[in-house]
Amino acid sequence: MTSPSLVGKNARRFTAPSVIPGFGLTFGYTLIYLGVIVLFPLATLIWQSSGLGLSGLYAIASEPRVAASLRTTFFISFAAAVVDLFFGLIVAWVLTRYDFPGRRLLDAFVDLPFALPTAVAGISLAALYSPNGWFGAPLADYDIKIAFTRWGILVALIFIGLPFVVRTVQPIISELEVELEEASATLGAGRLQTVIRVMLPPLAPALLTGFALAFARAIGEYGSVIFIAGNIAYVSEIAPLLIVVKLEQYDVPGATGIATIMLAISFAALLLINLVQAWSRRRFGHV
Amino acid sequence: MRDVSLDIQPGELVALLGPSGSGKTTLLRVIAGLNSPDRGRVLFDGENATNLPVQDRHVGMVFQNYALFKHMTVADNIGYGLRVRPRRTRPSRAAIKARVTELLQFVQLDGLGGRYPAQLSGGQRQRVALARALAIEPRVLLLDEPFGALDARVRKDLRRWLRDIHKQTGLTTVFVTHDQDEAMELADRVVVLNEGRIEQIGTPEELYDRPASPFVISFVGEAVALPVTIADGHVTFGGRELHIDTHGLRSGPARVFFRPADIAVAAEGSGDLEGRVESLRRTPAGVRATIAIDGYDQTLEIDSPLERSASLGGRVPLSLAKARIFPADENGDYVNAGDGI
Numbered sequence: 001m002t003s004p005s006l007v008g009k010n011a012r013r014f015t016a017p018s019v020i021p022g023f024g025l026t027f028g029y030t031l032i033y034l035g036v037i038v039l040f041p042l043a044t045l046i047w048q049s050s051g052l053g054l055s056g057l058y059a060i061a062s063e064p065r066v067a068a069s070l071r072t073t074f075f076i077s078f079a080a081a082v083v084d085l086f087f088g089l090i091v092a093w094v095l096t097r098y099d100f101p102g103r104r105l106l107d108a109f110v111d112l113p114f115a116l117p118t119a120v121a122g123i124s125l126a127a128l129y130s131p132n133g134w135f136g137a138p139l140a141d142y143d144i145k146i147a148f149t150r151w152g153i154l155v156a157l158i159f160i161g162l163p164f165v166v167r168t169v170q171p172i173i174s175e176l177e178v179e180l181e182e183a184s185a186t187l188g189a190g191r192l193q194t195v196i197r198v199m200l201p202p203l204a205p206a207l208l209t210g211f212a213l214a215f216a217r218a219i220g221e222y223g224s225v226i227f228i229a230g231n232i233a234y235v236s237e238i239a240p241l242l243i244v245v246k247l248e249q250y251d252v253p254g255a256t257g258i259a260t261i262m263l264a265i266s267f268a269a270l271l272l273i274n275l276v277q278a279w280s281r282r283r284f285g286h287v
Numbered sequence: 288m289r290d291v292s293l294d295i296q297p298g299e300l301v302a303l304l305g306p307s308g309s310g311k312t313t314l315l316r317v318i319a320g321l322n323s324p325d326r327g328r329v330l331f332d333g334e335n336a337t338n339l340p341v342q343d344r345h346v347g348m349v350f351q352n353y354a355l356f357k358h359m360t361v362a363d364n365i366g367y368g369l370r371v372r373p374r375r376t377r378p379s380r381a382a383i384k385a386r387v388t389e390l391l392q393f394v395q396l397d398g399l400g401g402r403y404p405a406q407l408s409g410g411q412r413q414r415v416a417l418a419r420a421l422a423i424e425p426r427v428l429l430l431d432e433p434f435g436a437l438d439a440r441v442r443k444d445l446r447r448w449l450r451d452i453h454k455q456t457g458l459t460t461v462f463v464t465h466d467q468d469e470a471m472e473l474a475d476r477v478v479v480l481n482e483g484r485i486e487q488i489g490t491p492e493e494l495y496d497r498p499a500s501p502f503v504i505s506f507v508g509e510a511v512a513l514p515v516t517i518a519d520g521h522v523t524f525g526g527r528e529l530h531i532d533t534h535g536l537r538s539g540p541a542r543v544f545f546r547p548a549d550i551a552v553a554a555e556g557s558g559d560l561e562g563r564v565e566s567l568r569r570t571p572a573g574v575r576a577t578i579a580i581d582g583y584d585q586t587l588e589i590d591s592p593l594e595r596s597a598s599l600g601g602r603v604p605l606s607l608a609k610a611r612i613f614p615a616d617e618n619g620d621y622v623n624a625g626d627g628i
Binding site: 177179180182183184185186187188190193197198201202283 | 354
């Protein structure tokens with residue numbers, strides 16, 4: 001039996017003893033940071049819009065122009081994140097698994113969408129895809145319009161979301177041993193089977209994280225989209241733009257109302273992704 | 288790898304032995320089909336398998352780090368090779384399950400089928416990897432440093448166990464190792480590799496008793512090398528004649544190799560070599576002397592009975608019971624083996 005005093009002391013401890021001191025300091029900082037920088041502004045937002053009440057929020061959400069913009073934002077963000085998931089995986093795979101001249105340079109390019117002011121990305125994409133741009137002109141011959149349509153939004157959101165998938169998946173791919181593929185092959189599995197049964201499952205949690213990040217980033221994206229979207233009400237107008245429009249018309253409750261709805265949907269979506277991720281970690285996480 | 292020619296009999300247990308970088312793993316991977324040779328062929332039962340893809344070779348490969356699928360349970364790992372078969376040849380779910388259970392029993396892991404590889408010890412993982420390879424009923428079993436990552440005790444157990452498995456399955460088995468004890472203890476025949484070449488193929492007895500090259504004699508067990516000269520049928524070392532048969536050997540520089548156990552203190556006035564006693568230690572049976580042989584830069588430990596013991600610092604005659612001589616060829620390489628004593 002240990003002495004009672006020791007048990008008491010341990011029982012009062014908030015965390016396991018660690019060789020690195022400073023739990024109090026860092027934990028305090030974490031709480032203050034999350035409180036002041038993240039939760040307080042969000043609380044203000046909810047407080048601002050609370051005057052509307054649930055019925056008020058519902059009224060805003062069912063306003064046809066708002067509903068259309070919310071649909072545009074969330075659906076296209078989701079689609080962009082799905083596309084990023086596939087291309088990001090391929091890019092990450094190529095950059096980690098193969099060695100070729102210029103690999104490092106290409107690897108550095110992946111981060112450009114992070115670093116670029118999104119407005120710059122929006123302007124250059126708009127220029128490229130506009131009906132007289134380099135990509136837009138040949139596409140226009142086939143009656144395909146990208147810029148100033150919903151497709152333009154999709155292109156912009158794919159562009160800004162790609163690095164999230166690539167960067168989250170890359171380290172996991174580099175940890176995957178080549179022997180796993182070889183073992184699978186010696187056991188008679190074809191290439192596709194090896195990819196689906198052996199290579200992808202360990203990557204699933206990281207892929208979902210990348211997907212969630214790309215999705216979240218796309219929902220909040222403003223700068224690049226407004227240049228290429230054309231911002232046609234009911235068609236290619238995104239919710240963040242509508243917030244700005246409302247603010248410019250001094251309709252603060254309307255703006256915060258849309259913001260609150262976006263917050264709620266984003267939170268629900270990310271929570272769902274997190275749950276799927278937790279499940280996939282349990283399922284595939286014995287890595 | 289150069290000029291490698293190796294014929295493995297059905298049911299044989301063969302070790303590929305060599306230092307790191309000798310090409311032993313490469314050779315194993317060529318057999319498995321994971322590396323393709325620039326030239327040459329790989330035959331299975333006389334049938335050319337050189338261009339057969341890995342998937343169709345039906346080799347059971349056990350990797351050095353096991354390469355278990357970490358997101359699958361032990362049972363799923365073992366059944367993997369059966370589950371990925373095309374529908375026509377795939378056994379039913381129940382048959383796969385039965386086979387997995389049988390294999391789990393065979394590798395003494397009953398009841399652990401539901402665990403994940405991360406929850407197993409090194410030795411257990413090794414056995415899962417082996418069961419997984421056996422599940423596809425391979426034509427040959429290939430093991431790359433099968434005991435490399437395990438601690439000494441588990442190694443010993445697994446060695447014996449692998450020998451049993453081989454006896455029970457009768458599978459042609461090739462394993463790679465850098466540990467000569469392991470190779471000698473386990474294998475029917477040992478292939479000694481060095482710098483991409485086969486130095487010798489033989490049973491453990493042959494390798495110990497008739498090593499074909501200086502490399503083999505120094506790699507397989509401890510050996511002392513003395514630079515000697517062959518002239519007119521006589522072998523001389525530092526002015527002394529060694530009584531070694533030089534029949535059919537070319538004259539010139541040569542190397543004499545012997546094992547420390549094959550040298551003993553000789554009677555006064557006889558002996559092939561002479562040395563100085565550096566230290567003496569009493570053992571139950573006699574005396575262990577550390578002796579510096581004249582002209583050899585390291586010391587030897589020699590056990591000798593009490594009555595022959597010399598005094599510290601004194602000179603003692605030494606006689607060679609067994610030695611092998613390798614004369615130099617025109618390139619200065621010591622290759623073609625003489626019989627020695």
